[in-house]
Each structure stands twice: as structure tokens, then as C-alpha cells.
Amino acid sequence: MRVAIDSGGTFTDCVYLVDGEVRVLKLFSTPADPGRAVLDAVKQVAESSAVPEVRHGTTVGTNAMLERKGARVAFVTTAGFEDTIAIGRQARTSLYDWFRSPLPPVVPKELRFGVDERVTAEGLVLRTPSEESLRQLAAAIQDSGAEAIAVSLLFSFANPANEKLVAEALQPLGLPISISHRILPEFREYERGSTVVTNAYLAPKVSTYLHRLGTEIEAAYTGGSVQVMQSSGGIIAASIAAEEPVRTVLSGPAGGVMGAYRLARLAGFDKIIGFDMGGTSTDVSLIDAAEGGPRTTSDAVVSEMPVSVPMLDIHTVGAGGGxxxxxxxxxxxxxxxxxxxxxxxxxxxxxxxxxxxxxxxxxxxxxxxxxxxxxxxxxxxxxxxxxxxxxxxxxxxxxxxxxxxVLLAETAMEKAIRVISIERGYDPREFTLVSFGGAGPLHACSMARSLQIPRVLVPRLPGALSALGILLADTVRDYSRTVMLPASDAETLAAQLQELETRAIEELQRQGLSGEAEHSVERSIDLRYVGQGYELNVPYGANYMGEFHSLHRKRYGYASAETPVEVVNVRVRVTVPTAPVELPKSELIAGDGSQAVRKTRPIYFDGAWRESKVYQREQLRSGDRFAGPALIAEYSSTTVVLPDCIAEVDAFGNLVIEVYVA
Incomplete structure (x- = not known):
């Protein structure tokens, strides 16, 4: 039995299968102990004879970051670079806000430690740390009261030999150790160090939470298991998530993006803007199937901490129902x-x-x-x-x-959609707004009208779409490496990608997750013009240079075929597909939805009260079509249909609303 559970700020959503039918359960979240609501949900839906495979979108790591309630982390780096984690970049998030106080550093001064070692940018070991210096380092960390350790040495992505020695010397302390060449073997010292520190910061809390949750489920259901949604849109085993919790900081929102994409494609829409409004925040994303579906980024910032592991490209604002x-x-x-x-x-x-x-x-x-x-x-x-x-x-x-x-909340959300569309060269009028989350459909028509988006899609189970996305998600593992190669060196580039792919498949096979015919591999590369400071990711194929120039022109307004191009990073994503879920499809029969009308009630629109019909969504049929103003109530959400907008139910039970734009 497959059960997907998404823990939100207000509700914990559970989606599960019964005789092939998708069902949903919503419980109030238990912020003091998030696992209690998860276990309650499993107990309510799991039959005594069934063995549940629990897939979980967790906010434990996210909340620890936002509330600054993680572990005391000892940051270990090359001597002379201890303060890079605090200095960061010159960029300021609020340039003209004189009164803004930045959050305190995750690693205070007394928990930063330097190691006398050096590796060159090319990977040559110039100095190896002595055994005595490593003993002194271990003693200093033990006396510091640290609860976790983050190790990120200079240029360890080019040669991890010294980093391995440091990690080995610190192992006897018995503390969780996060090592940069395993978590993020990429260049940019600050971002790499920040990512590893974030992983260490979350490790004790997330690891304890997942181990306890797994133990309780295994005790209640012999053979039961727990898997966790990654920020990149794929599932991993709870044991991996416990070791690399930095990969789960956007766990819940990632489920929503994947669910919106899957259902929109099924309904025939390839270009969508995801609009996920919950109780605490709103997450927006832009997806174009012609560009390969949901995009990932390695430039995310969570609670003022750069996190450079792959994450779905989601923009979040603090506007929700609560x-x-x-x-x-x-x-x-x-x-x-x-x-x-x-x-x-x-x-x-x-x-x-x-x-x-x-x-x-x-x-x-x-x-x-x-x-x-x-x-x-x-x-x-x-x-x-x-x-x-x-x-x-x-x-x-x-x-x-x-x-x-309502206007102020919608203005904040509209601005977020502009950031991921107009500011990146996309015209929102070419997209469909896919609205979900408990509060999203209340505001979707207003948002679409403001942005001149022609239609809104409210999928089945909108208030639990993040959980549905987790239920449908594939198992995914991401691997990367900094290479710094001329883009013209095709032979070396192919060899680097092949080496990374071989390692990825070997690890999956050791975990029993993949056979030769059961996985797919996506290769991509980060490219930039020589001399640029940042790069663009494109799929690796015969025309990767042409795709880079095209993407550069779209993103920045120009391209230069004469300028030399270099490959900064190589990336491999291995996907093991999950068992498919067949969503029911009905024949379209023309109707007006009158059988679903529960009542009429006054609703306030544009400065006046207007008598409006209230429909029960579960009683609507495929093919029903009616005009607003209307309210469509259902178990997991409520949809507002503005005056002059037309709502129709498609073959899959989705609401497709034609938005009137004056």
C-alpha cells in the first residue's frame, strides 16, 4: 500500500490508493511533533493486512532553517579561510533598508576551525595535514560543544585526499560529519561551504525525526518503509535523507510542482505556472514541457543560506491563508x-x-x-x-x-509570478495557471485576470496535490562535479560524464534500486562564456552549444557564437520509475452542473454583494459547464469563480476555468 503524506504549516495531507482509486485525508498539523500527525494519518488509512510504503514530504529541515533551531556546527576548512562562511558575498538582499538586521551566522566564530593543508585548483596536493594537527583539531572540536561537523577544504572537489584524512581523524568523536566532496563536489567556496554547513546544521534533528518515524512504522507494520521527497522532485530512501537532509529543505513544495506537472500534462496543457497557496506561504513555479519539464536550480537561498544542491526552481513568498x-x-x-x-x-x-x-x-x-x-x-x-x-x-x-x-495578499503573489515569468523572458499569457493548495483556488481567477493568463486549471484534490505529487514521484539521484573544460574538448567531456554516470548506477545497484533496464539517465552540463561569473545549464547532446547560445539569448537578450565557451560542471540524474497510478477518466456529457448546486449565497465582488451559486465539486460531472459568480466547495479546498468567468469539468475531473480579461 502506497501512502504519501505532506506536512504543511496548517494541515498534514495524506493521499493513498484504495482499489486503484486515489483518496485523500486531511489532518491538522502537530507543529510540536510533526511525526504525530504523520503516524495518525497512516493509522487511519492503512489496513491491518497492508504493508504501507510511506512517502513523506517533510518540513522538519525547512522549519529548523527558518527558525534557526538546528545543531551547533563545527566548520572545518583550510587554515586562513575560516571566516568565509560568515563573510559570504558582497550582495545584500535589502540594499536600502537601514534597519534590517541580518540573521545571526549559523556558525559562530568559536566554532570555525582551520586545518594546515593545501590543494591547488588543479588538484595537486601541496601540503598534507600532520597527524598531530589532526589530533589537536579533534580535541578542540570535542571541547567546543559542537553537535555536528561540516568539512569543506579548499579545492577538495578537485582532489579529496586531504578532506578524507580530516574526516577519518574526526570520526571517533561520534558526531554527524558532512563532507563537501560527497555532498557537493563543486567550485565556489562560500556556496559549497554553506551547503555543507546546512547539511550538518539539519543532520541531528532530521536524522532523529526520520529514524523515529521509520522505527514506529516498522514496529506497527512489518515490512513497512519510509521514503522522503527531495527538493529536486525525486524520492530517496529515508536513510539517505537522514545523511543528506540538505536535499529535503523544499520537500513539500517539490511534491506540488511534480503533481501539477503530471496532472496538467494528462489534461493536455504543456505550459503551466504552478500556484500553490497553503496556510503559511505561496510557492510558484514555471514549467514548459518543451524545455524538458520541471527545471532545477543550484542557486537557491534558504533562510539567508545558499544551498547549491539541485532543487526545483520554486519561488516562495510569505503569503498564505494564515x-x-x-x-x-x-x-x-x-x-x-x-x-x-x-x-x-x-x-x-x-x-x-x-x-x-x-x-x-x-x-x-x-x-x-x-x-x-x-x-x-x-x-x-x-x-x-x-x-x-x-x-x-x-x-x-x-x-x-x-x-x-485579500488585495495585499494577491499583490504579493502576483509579484512572485512575475519574477518567474516576465522577469525571465516568458509571457504569462501563453501559460495556464495550475492552482492548488488549500487556499490557491480561492485566489486563482483573480491572479489570472491580473496577469492576463487565459485559463485556470484546478486539478482533482487541489488541497492535497503536493501529497499526490509525492505519491507519483520517481526515485531520483543527482550527481555533479566541477571540471572546468573548454566546450570544444568533446572527448574529455564525454569521459567525465561517463565516469559520473558509472558511479551513479553502481550506487543505485548497491542500494537494490536499479537494474540495467529499469532506470533512465539524464546528462546535462553548466556552460558559460569564458570570463563570465555564472553559468547556464543545458542538456548534453549533439547540439549543446547551440542550445546554450539560444538559452543565453532568451535569458540575457544576447548571444555570441564567436566567444569561447567553457564547461564548468557536469551533471547526471538517474531516475528509477515508480509504479504508475492510473487516474480515472470519464466520458464528456454536456451539462450545466445543476445537480451539484447545494445552495445560493451572497459573495462580495468588486465592492458589492452578488448572489452566487454554491456547487459541491464531488457531484459535478465531466462535461458540466457553467458561469460565475460561483463557489465550488470540496473536501480539500474551495474554488472561487469570478463573474464572467466560465468553469468546465474535463474528462479527468479537473476544473478548467476560462478567465475573462477586459
């Missing part, structure tokens, strides 16, 4: 990034006292109190209206206050 609205000292209204989470939650959940985006939607009639979570939880609309009235101050009516909260 985002708190407040007035500043000057009387201006702000929304987020602070969130009410699941405890105490929005006002309408019964415990919160501060107005949130969810409360604004309740006030505007865009959430039906009786139909939330399929009627299992009733929203307290009376209490919400009372506290919203008290919170609005002098800002017009309570409807104007609520509409202002």
Missing part, C-alpha cells in the same frame, strides 16, 4: 509574512484572535462555513465577523477591510 493582517505605526495595512499556522490558527477555526487572509475570505462569503473540509469542521463565521469588525479600525466597512487584506 497570513496575519496588521496595521503599522503609520496606519498602513500589511499582510504577512507572519502566519497564525495551525495553532492558534485563523479566527474562524475557533482559537485565533488575529485577522488572517482566511478570515477575510470568510467575511467576503468566499468560504462557506458549513462546507469546510467536507462539512467535518464548521467555521465560526459569527466570531470572525465580530473580531474583524474590532480589528478594522477606521478602514471603512468590514467588507473593505477584508477586501484590502
Amino acid at each position: 497570513s496575519i493582517a496588521r496595521f503599522d505605526a503609520g496606519g498602513a495595512l500589511h499582510v504577512g509574512p507572519e502566519s497564525a499556522g495551525s495553532v492558534p490558527g485563523p479566527i474562524c477555526y475557533g482559537r485565533g484572535t488575529l485577522p488572517t487572509v482566511t478570515d477575510a475570505n470568510v467575511t467576503l462569503g468566499r468560504l462557506d462555513p458549513d462546507l469546510f473540509l467536507g462539512g467535518k469542521v464548521r467555521l465560526d463565521d459569527t466570531r470572525t465577523l465580530q473580531l474583524m469588525e474590532e480589528a478594522r479600525g477606521s478602514l471603512g466597512s468590514v467588507e473593505q477591510f477584508a477586501a484590502g487584506i
Whole structure:
């Protein structure tokens, strides 16, 4: 039995298969102990005779980064370079903010240690650390109170001999050790060091969490197993995730991207913008099937820490259903990034006292109190209206206050979509907005209209699409290496890629994950014009030079075929496909959805209340077509159809909304 569970800030979503049918369960998250909600979900859905394969999208690592609650890390590097981890780059995230205080460094001064060794950029060992210096290093780290160790020596990606000696000398301390030539054998000292430090920072907490979760599942179900979603969009064994937790910091959002891509392709849409709005944040991504599907990046920054392992290209903003609205000292209204989470939650959940985006939607009639979570939880609309009235101050009516909260949240989300589309040379009018997450479909039509996106796709189970993406994901392992070769040296380039591929397949076979006919291999290379500081990734093939020039022109507006090009990194991705899930398909029969109408209710649009139909999504049929204004309620989410927009149900049960753009 395959079970996928995504832990979010407000809800823990579980998707599972019963007789080939996909089903969903939503539970309130347990932030103090995230594993409790995961285990509760497994117990509720797993039959006593079934052996569950639990696939997990975890936020344990993400939250540890955001809250700065990781381990005390001893950072070990080449003598003279101890402070690179704190100095970082010259770039500042808020150039003109005089009052911004950067987060404290993950590694304080007293936990930075230098080793007297040196390797050249070409990989020649100039100086080997002495046994005495390594004994002194181990003693100093033991006395420091460190809980984990990160080792990142200068140019160890070219020759890891000295780094292996250091790791061997520190092994007797019994602390988790993260080593750069295993985790990220690439150049750029600061980014490599930061990635390894992040891995060490998360290792004790994530490892403890996964080991405990695995032990409890194995104890309850003989043969049960736990696998974890990576930030790159692939599944890995929990044992690997425990050793390399840096690969899981965008675990949940990655599931959403993969789910959106799979379902959109099935529905016939190849160019999509993923719009995942949950309780705490919104994640957006742009995917073009013609460019190979979901893109990964190695330039992510999480909580002001560069993380250079492959991650899906996701842009996140602090706007979610639980985002708190407040007035500043000057009387201006702000929304987020602070969130009410699941405890105490929005006002309408019964415990919160501060107005949130969810409360604004309740006030505007865009959430039906009786139909939330399929009627299992009733929203307290009376209490919400009372506290919203008290919170609005002098800002017009309570409807104007609520509409202002929604507008500010949507403005932040619209800006995020512009970052991944317009600012990168893509026209959003050529794409379909795929909206999911518990709160996404509430705002999707408004977002699409603002950006002139012609249609919105709300897939089946939108509030649990991240979990569905985890259920459908393949097992994936990524490998990379810095090579610094002329792009014209095709023979050496091919040899480097082949060596990396051989290593990747050997490791998968040792883990029992791959046979010769059961895996696929993707090769790619990072290219740049000689003299440039950053590179672009293109697939490795017969025309990799042409693809590089084309991508460079699209990204930066120009290309130069005469300028020499160099290969910076080689990359290999090995994929072991998971067992497919067949989603049901129905015949299209023209209808107006009248059988699914539960009631009518007033909803606030554009400064006025309008009587609108409320549909129960589970009762809609493929082929139904109707116009807004309307509310479509279902177990995992609620969809708002704006006036003049047309909603239709496709053969797979997805909602396809034609957005009217004036």
C-alpha cells in the first residue's frame, strides 16, 4: 500500500490508493511533533493486512532553517579561510533598508576551525595535514560543544585526499560529519561551504525525526518503509535523507510542482505556472514541457543560506491563508509574512484572535462555513465577523477591510509570478495557471485576470496535490562535479560524464534500486562564456552549444557564437520509475452542473454583494459547464469563480476555468 503524506504549516495531507482509486485525508498539523500527525494519518488509512510504503514530504529541515533551531556546527576548512562562511558575498538582499538586521551566522566564530593543508585548483596536493594537527583539531572540536561537523577544504572537489584524512581523524568523536566532496563536489567556496554547513546544521534533528518515524512504522507494520521527497522532485530512501537532509529543505513544495506537472500534462496543457497557496506561504513555479519539464536550480537561498544542491526552481513568498493582517505605526495595512499556522490558527477555526487572509475570505462569503473540509469542521463565521469588525479600525466597512487584506495578499503573489515569468523572458499569457493548495483556488481567477493568463486549471484534490505529487514521484539521484573544460574538448567531456554516470548506477545497484533496464539517465552540463561569473545549464547532446547560445539569448537578450565557451560542471540524474497510478477518466456529457448546486449565497465582488451559486465539486460531472459568480466547495479546498468567468469539468475531473480579461 502506497501512502504519501505532506506536512504543511496548517494541515498534514495524506493521499493513498484504495482499489486503484486515489483518496485523500486531511489532518491538522502537530507543529510540536510533526511525526504525530504523520503516524495518525497512516493509522487511519492503512489496513491491518497492508504493508504501507510511506512517502513523506517533510518540513522538519525547512522549519529548523527558518527558525534557526538546528545543531551547533563545527566548520572545518583550510587554515586562513575560516571566516568565509560568515563573510559570504558582497550582495545584500535589502540594499536600502537601514534597519534590517541580518540573521545571526549559523556558525559562530568559536566554532570555525582551520586545518594546515593545501590543494591547488588543479588538484595537486601541496601540503598534507600532520597527524598531530589532526589530533589537536579533534580535541578542540570535542571541547567546543559542537553537535555536528561540516568539512569543506579548499579545492577538495578537485582532489579529496586531504578532506578524507580530516574526516577519518574526526570520526571517533561520534558526531554527524558532512563532507563537501560527497555532498557537493563543486567550485565556489562560500556556496559549497554553506551547503555543507546546512547539511550538518539539519543532520541531528532530521536524522532523529526520520529514524523515529521509520522505527514506529516498522514496529506497527512489518515490512513497512519510509521514503522522503527531495527538493529536486525525486524520492530517496529515508536513510539517505537522514545523511543528506540538505536535499529535503523544499520537500513539500517539490511534491506540488511534480503533481501539477503530471496532472496538467494528462489534461493536455504543456505550459503551466504552478500556484500553490497553503496556510503559511505561496510557492510558484514555471514549467514548459518543451524545455524538458520541471527545471532545477543550484542557486537557491534558504533562510539567508545558499544551498547549491539541485532543487526545483520554486519561488516562495510569505503569503498564505494564515497570513496575519496588521496595521503599522503609520496606519498602513500589511499582510504577512507572519502566519497564525495551525495553532492558534485563523479566527474562524475557533482559537485565533488575529485577522488572517482566511478570515477575510470568510467575511467576503468566499468560504462557506458549513462546507469546510467536507462539512467535518464548521467555521465560526459569527466570531470572525465580530473580531474583524474590532480589528478594522477606521478602514471603512468590514467588507473593505477584508477586501484590502485579500488585495495585499494577491499583490504579493502576483509579484512572485512575475519574477518567474516576465522577469525571465516568458509571457504569462501563453501559460495556464495550475492552482492548488488549500487556499490557491480561492485566489486563482483573480491572479489570472491580473496577469492576463487565459485559463485556470484546478486539478482533482487541489488541497492535497503536493501529497499526490509525492505519491507519483520517481526515485531520483543527482550527481555533479566541477571540471572546468573548454566546450570544444568533446572527448574529455564525454569521459567525465561517463565516469559520473558509472558511479551513479553502481550506487543505485548497491542500494537494490536499479537494474540495467529499469532506470533512465539524464546528462546535462553548466556552460558559460569564458570570463563570465555564472553559468547556464543545458542538456548534453549533439547540439549543446547551440542550445546554450539560444538559452543565453532568451535569458540575457544576447548571444555570441564567436566567444569561447567553457564547461564548468557536469551533471547526471538517474531516475528509477515508480509504479504508475492510473487516474480515472470519464466520458464528456454536456451539462450545466445543476445537480451539484447545494445552495445560493451572497459573495462580495468588486465592492458589492452578488448572489452566487454554491456547487459541491464531488457531484459535478465531466462535461458540466457553467458561469460565475460561483463557489465550488470540496473536501480539500474551495474554488472561487469570478463573474464572467466560465468553469468546465474535463474528462479527468479537473476544473478548467476560462478567465475573462477586459
